[in-house]
Amino acid sequence: SLVFVSAERFAYTAWENGLLLGFLGACSIITQGFIVRRLLVRIPETRVLLAGLSASTVGLLLIGFAPSEGLLYTGVGILALGAGLVNPSTTGLISLYAGTEEQGRILGIFRSLGSLARAVTPITAGVVYWTLGASMLYSVAALLAVAAAILSLRLPQPEK
Numbered sequence: 001s002l003v004f005v006s007a008e009r010f011a012y013t014a015w016e017n018g019l020l021l022g023f024l025g026a027c028s029i030i031t032q033g034f035i036v037r038r039l040l041v042r043i044p045e046t047r048v049l050l051a052g053l054s055a056s057t058v059g060l061l062l063i064g065f066a067p068s069e070g071l072l073y074t075g076v077g078i079l080a081l082g083a084g085l086v087n088p089s090t091t092g093l094i095s096l097y098a099g100t101e102e103q104g105r106i107l108g109i110f111r112s113l114g115s116l117a118r119a120v121t122p123i124t125a126g127v128v129y130w131t132l133g134a135s136m137l138y139s140v141a142a143l144l145a146v147a148a149a150i151l152s153l154r155l156p157q158p159e160k
Contacts, residue, residue, distance in 0.1 A: 001122075001129045001135030001137060002063065002076070010069055019074065027077045044088045045156045052085025052148035057142045064138020082145075083133070096158035106151065 006012035006020055039048050055078050062075025091110070098106040128137045 001125050001134065004129055005134045007064070007074060009066065010072070020073070023073060024076050024080055027080035028084055031081050032088070035081070036084055036088050040092065041060040041087070044094045046152065046155050046157045048085050048089040049111065049152050049155070050149055051089075052082045053102065053145050053152060054082070054083030055079070056086060057149070058082075059136060060138045060142040060145060064135045064142070082124060093155065093158065 002020065002024070003012070003017045006017055010016075012020065036048070059075045059077070059079025059082055062078060064072055064075075066072040066075055078083055091107070094110050095107060125137055125141075128140065
């Protein structure tokens with residue numbers, strides 16, 4: 001839906017959308033390649049998860065309501081940071097919560113559910129976008145991230 005927002009609000013061409021998605025990719029590489037690796041060594045997974053969900057919420061709201069290209073790019077960067085923090089911390093927590101004899105099965109289920117979500121979410125997001133608009137889509141996504149953040153506060157930090 002990001003390319004729809006940029007085309008609708010700022011009349012982005014395919015080239016400009018390519019640059020925006022390239023920026024998203026670069027932010028993801030920096031987050032996952034450099035930032036997450038250093039954070040998870042020093043900060044517990046539960047705190048990294050909360051930070052990622054908080055950043056995702058801010059990024060989603062910025063994208064959904066961006067009145068300028070600068071804020072759109074800022075939102076994309078913050079969302080990439082959030083997603084980059086959420087994914088490895090979630091995987092780490094699931095691995096640490098699972099017993100050694102069931103880690104493989106549980107991580108396999110987690111990955112399968114992630115694949116299912118990546119298949120269903122674009123269709124659902126497209127329907128919401130085209131029926132209710134970008135602001136509503138990104139607001140709902142931000143509310144889901146807030147709900148996940150609130151639930152994450154109840155997670156105990158597992159022992160490593």
